[in-house]
Amino acid sequence: MNLWLAATLGLLLALIPCGVVVLRGGRFDRLVALQLATLVTVLALVTLAIGLERSSYTDLALTLALLAFPGTLAFAITLERWL
Amino acid sequence: MSLDLAVAVCLAFGVAIELACGIGVLVMDNALDRLHFVGPATILGPLAFAAAAWLQRGADQASIKATLVLLLVVLAGPVLSHVTARAIVNRARRP
Amino acid sequence: MAFAQRGRVGGAVRVLACFAGLYLLWLLLVGSTDPVELAGGVLGAAIAVFGWHVVCSRDELSLALRAQWFIILARRLPWHTLADCGRVLSVLWRRAKGEHVRGTIKRVPFDPGDSDDPYALARRALVVAGVSVAPNAVVVRIDGRDLILHELVPTRQTVADPKWPL
Numbered sequence: 001m002n003l004w005l006a007a008t009l010g011l012l013l014a015l016i017p018c019g020v021v022v023l024r025g026g027r028f029d030r031l032v033a034l035q036l037a038t039l040v041t042v043l044a045l046v047t048l049a050i051g052l053e054r055s056s057y058t059d060l061a062l063t064l065a066l067l068a069f070p071g072t073l074a075f076a077i078t079l080e081r082w083l
Numbered sequence: 084m085s086l087d088l089a090v091a092v093c094l095a096f097g098v099a100i101e102l103a104c105g106i107g108v109l110v111m112d113n114a115l116d117r118l119h120f121v122g123p124a125t126i127l128g129p130l131a132f133a134a135a136a137w138l139q140r141g142a143d144q145a146s147i148k149a150t151l152v153l154l155l156v157v158l159a160g161p162v163l164s165h166v167t168a169r170a171i172v173n174r175a176r177r178p
Numbered sequence: 179m180a181f182a183q184r185g186r187v188g189g190a191v192r193v194l195a196c197f198a199g200l201y202l203l204w205l206l207l208v209g210s211t212d213p214v215e216l217a218g219g220v221l222g223a224a225i226a227v228f229g230w231h232v233v234c235s236r237d238e239l240s241l242a243l244r245a246q247w248f249i250i251l252a253r254r255l256p257w258h259t260l261a262d263c264g265r266v267l268s269v270l271w272r273r274a275k276g277e278h279v280r281g282t283i284k285r286v287p288f289d290p291g292d293s294d295d296p297y298a299l300a301r302r303a304l305v306v307a308g309v310s311v312a313p314n315a316v317v318v319r320i321d322g323r324d325l326i327l328h329e330l331v332p333t334r335q336t337v338a339d340p341k342w343p344l
Contacts, residue, residue: 014101018105018108028167031170032167033108039101039160040101040105042156050145065155076163077170080170111273123263165307172318
């Protein structure tokens with residue numbers, strides 16, 4: 001295991017508190033936890049791509065980062081106006 | 084050898100920041116307070132990982148691509164924080 | 179007449195700069211100088227610039243930027259952001275000691291400028307994003323001549339420049 005894969009494992013640990021808040025928090029708490037979980041996942045995919053020397057995983061990270069922006073906007077506006 | 088150490092320090096710093104922010108999101112009382120902990124994770128974490136990538140690999144395709152992804156995350160972060168804060172406050176004011 | 183011509187030239191320069199930026203982004207992302215990739219980049223950047231131009235020409239809301247604003251942001255934001263990261267992370271330590279920490283809503287004096295001026299519109303957008311970069315404060319909204327922020331750790335700073343309350 002190289003340093004980058006170890007960092008990926010460390011980042012996966014950071015998903016646990018986000019998961020707990022998503023399971024137990026209120027509506028907006030879940031949205032905030034989801035925001036952080038998405039960010040941690042993007043970082044984990046980037047470290048995994050470098051650790052395994054597979055650049056296609058960076059494309060996954062790029063796609064997730066691009067989709068997370070309108071996704072979070074849509075969630076925030078839906079929660080604010082309609083729920 | 085010292086370069087490997089610098090890479091390890093950057094990676095450890097990035098992971099520590101993400102873990103600390105995760106714990107912050109877990110322990111705070113309300114959504115607005117939790118939201119502040121997404122900030123350091125959006126800025127310091129990607130910065131540390133981008134620095135580690137450049138230190139280890141220099142200006143190769145993987146580090147440039149990783150930096151672009153992380154730059155996107157850093158630029159989107161404040162906008163999403165503002166939109167979420169606005170949604171939380173407006174929802175609380177609604178009867 | 180000369181003004182209109184200058185406006186057209188400025189528009190063409192903006193479109194070309196946008197095309198060049200997007201094409202460079204494409205090349206950085208694909209990391210190859212294969213002729214197919216080069217042609218794909220030209221096509222992709224052209225479609226994106228065309229879409230951007232169509233949206234901008236149909237929208238009455240226009241934004242205009244000044245280069246000096248980015249100098250202001252570059253000078254103030256990094257240290258402000260680093261200090262705020264320290265403030266926010268120190269809350270974890272205070273929580274571990276059993277201290278109760280809660281954020282507060284704060285009003286900061288802000289000069290929003292004229293409502294329809296393209297420069298004022300762009301400055302308002304930059305201030306909202308710029309203030310929200312530093313994690314201790316998140317902009318909730320602009321209320322008249324005030325910026326409404328949510329601060330996790332209260333700061334006692336007075337705003338020296340109401341145009342840029344960073």
